[in-house]
Amino acid sequence: MYRYCRECRAELGEYDHEEIGLCQEHVALCEDWHRYDVLREEGHSAYAAKLMAGLADPPDPDDD
Numbered sequence: 001m002y003r004y005c006r007e008c009r010a011e012l013g014e015y016d017h018e019e020i021g022l023c024q025e026h027v028a029l030c031e032d033w034h035r036y037d038v039l040r041e042e043g044h045s046a047y048a049a050k051l052m053a054g055l056a057d058p059p060d061p062d063d064d
Helices: 024-041 046-053
Strands: none
Touching: 024 046
8 A cells, every 4th residue: 555646746645546556636647557566576677667667758868
């Protein structure tokens, strides 16, 4: 069970989804976070799993 939203870090309330760790505003990301969890279980790093699940953007090559 999660106490805070995995996306915005807001404390989860009575009507939020504690089992998946998402508040009402971010419940649409449920499939992405599930994919992230699967990728982490497969041994991918947190950053790589977020990239592959669509939860993070790759670094901008122009920022160098």
